[in-house]
Amino acid sequence: MATPENSVDKYIKREYEAGFITDIESDALEPGLNEDVIRFISAKKNEPEFMLNWRLKAYREWQQMEEPEWAHVHYPKIDYNDIIYYSAPKSQKDGPKSLDEVDPELLKTYEKLGIPLHERAALAGVAVDAVFDSVSVATTFKEKLADAGVIFCSISEAVQNHPELVEKYLGSVVPTRDNFFASLNSAVFSDGSFVYIPKGVRCPMELSTYFRINAAKTGQFERTLIIADEGSYVSYLEGCTAPMRDENQLHAAVVELVALEGAEIKYSTVQNWYPGDEEGRGGIYNFVTKRGLCAGAHSKISWTQVETGSAITWKYPSVILRGDHSVGEFYSVALTNNLQQADTGTKMIHMGKNTKSTIISKGISAGRSDASYRGLVRVGPKAENARNYTQCDSLLIGDKCGAHTFPYIESKNNSAVVEHEATTSKVSDEQLFLCRQRGIDAERAVSMIVNGFCKEVFKELPMEFAVEAGKLLEVSLEGSVG
């Protein structure tokens, strides 16, 4: 039997066919940002007035803000007037004409990850004219979701078809003025995903951006909104284990999750954007704001992330525990190699009574890279009996890399129990020698040791994602043992 994953990933190669975007294929703006640009974007997307006003408000707020400098990352100043904020979705015909035109290093990585040949072309952005027979798979999938009442579409479609949901929830977790990058995103976001799970519904399948035709082309200002209504459940997978060919250097995405009473959202990410070459040239700057709101009692939000890509990662998936008895979880593996920099962690904001949060963070540094964990656990005055457990482990490979931990704890309630454990270890010569003495070569040994180190996080990932994540670590670590 063909699994949805195998068949449907073919489908992502199809060009975006939804009506209103094809109309504007030839349009593109000059670089630069002003109110006219925002009006233009909104008009092109045929947005209702509330959306335009929301974007403009965000833009005006953004103009008053300074780019944050507190993160433990270094990069040249970004010129925001040198960015093109709107260009019609690229036709695949603009991409490389064949695999021969694609960076051979990228192709080698695909091969190592065991990505099927036809899929490699799609990931590399090659124009593929072949006709695929997988339409029926996608249709079956859509029907199944529709039967359950689940809405899963692009956020542009949601603005058109479900404006009341968008107006109610967009910005309800990450307000337009939240932070520099989130404000910018709110003003100019291009597209992203929208999910609504109705009351009491358990979403019949894992929702993956794989299933969305244009997911790979949503560009640098992606916006995602997921709403789980009372008593519902959804597991959402974001990303792809293969590095994507991408010309945008700055990525500033926003993801908002809302879990109403008794609802549960599980959000898993594997991020593998281009990290730049060994000298740190090129590579994506990934400045993402991800936050979930446990709005109702007994709700639960769980973030699981595996971050191996990007030149710079700035990302703190957080949970606001407003509902009583709500639960927030954060499981993270962040691996940096060569000259990569990552400043990542989470925030758990306890507001309701008997709220509980768990943070398991595993940082792995190799090469000359630098990885920081930055976490905040805040317990508000009304959060009786709040509980937090944080475990923060760093693993160093070699002696030129760095690992840093910045835990912040703020408690305004005496009944709170907050635990923090942190360890830093090295892949030891003894461990490596034991593996090699048993016939395992050094690279394989390092990847096995690192996988073991990440085990507690990998077990939180959906099965097939976990296998791929393990493979991904192996590829990302290549050349890290001399």
Added chain:
Amino acid sequence: MLSIKNLYARVEDKDILKGLTLEVKPGEVHAIMGPNGSGKSTLTHVLSGRDGYEVTEGEVTYFGKDLLELEPEDRAREGIFLAFQYPVEIPGVSNIQFLRTAMNSIRKYRGEEELDAASFLKLARQKIGMVNLDPAFLKRGVNEGFSGGEKKRNEIMQMLMLEPKLALLDETDSGLDIDALQTVANGVNALRSPDRAVILVTHYQRLLNYIVPDYVHVLANGRIVKSGGRELALELEEKGYGWLNIDDDEKSVV
């Protein structure tokens, strides 16, 4: 099988082995005894290819090959197994995953088919029974939270799985109670065969009551100063290393 000629080796500019010569043939069990600091462990480390040891003179051939030219993993794939004196922990990597990766790396090197998961598990369960460890240990992280005795049994279990041609046991008997010692010895004896050889490094002769060696060598100051049969070990037990005019900071106690 193994021929060591006039071997000199140093660690951090300190000469440890100073002209060691030893010949091992298939089917033989050699016991290397000697006081602490005589170079016993260094010998097993040099043979298995551990980093940090510099061979300054002499040669080691193994089945006609220059052993010292081979990477540690290739030595293992060629059939050399070292049972560690202090087995290290690898948290999160299960014993079973570790062993299966090891076994399949070795099989691949030898041009053999990889063992499928079911056959592998069956074999592993059988071998772990031979060292009196609960099969639950297969799922635990490599040596993670194992007691000293459990670690040593686990080493022997790995040896039984990988079926080496030449097994090097580095003070495997240290810190074992009598039951564990018996178990370890049974494991080693099970492996004895006309085409395999064992080099046992030990401070005490106690282990040799259970694994009867063909030859006993006394190592002192980096070279073999006396060789003999089983009876040499007993004589050492009775008279101590002082009998051979060797200083021993830790007298033979057993």
